[in-house]
Amino acid sequence: MKAGLVVLIIVAVVILGVGGKFVSVRNDLAQKREAIHADWAQIDADLQRRADLIPNLVGTVKAYAKEETTVVDEVSKARAALLGAGSPDDKIAANNRLDNALGRLLVITENYPNLKANQNFQSLQFQLEGTENRILQSRRVYNKAVQDYNTELQLFPQNIVASMSGFQPDNAYFKTDVGARTAPKVSDDQKF
Numbered sequence: 001m002k003a004g005l006v007v008l009i010i011v012a013v014v015i016l017g018v019g020g021k022f023v024s025v026r027n028d029l030a031q032k033r034e035a036i037h038a039d040w041a042q043i044d045a046d047l048q049r050r051a052d053l054i055p056n057l058v059g060t061v062k063a064y065a066k067e068e069t070t071v072v073d074e075v076s077k078a079r080a081a082l083l084g085a086g087s088p089d090d091k092i093a094a095n096n097r098l099d100n101a102l103g104r105l106l107v108i109t110e111n112y113p114n115l116k117a118n119q120n121f122q123s124l125q126f127q128l129e130g131t132e133n134r135i136l137q138s139r140r141v142y143n144k145a146v147q148d149y150n151t152e153l154q155l156f157p158q159n160i161v162a163s164m165s166g167f168q169p170d171n172a173y174f175k176t177d178v179g180a181r182t183a184p185k186v187s188d189d190q191k192f
Helices: 002-064 069-084 088-111 113-117 119-154 158-165
Strands: none
Touching: 002 069, 002 088, 002 113, 002 119, 002 158, 069 088, 088 113, 088 119, 113 119, 119 158
8 A cells, every 4th residue: 555655656746747847848938939029029119210210311312312213212112011011021021122222222322422411311320320230139139039949949858848839930030131241332333
């Protein structure tokens, strides 16, 4: 009888230990997944701030560079695509398009010394630069959260708990577009 009681206690302790570990791992995975959502929300807010600055920047450039309608239209369309994007993947793609369009817009400003000297334009450029830095920092934090979560899903016993609980890898790293990695070249005879 005592041997049966000892076995029963050992089995109960093992079940409690395994169950406790399962709950602990599941809670940790849930926290990591929510960290990704929170970090993405910060990126989304930073992207919105940049999108809110763009109409003022475009308006200022239009006032000085009336013949640059193609580039200005590209920026406006890219901004609209970013604001209309729903999923993180769509927002990342739209952001890369906007990065390229803004890069071209800022390159053409080199041809307009009065525009570069305009106080409003300088202020907008400064705000845009600060926002770009915030986006960069937010992207780093977000990508780290995605990496931590995805790594956790591959570890043992977390992979077993993840598969039993329905956790899936998050593949939405916020990467730059290959074309955005090179700075645009400025030349006097360049056509935009």
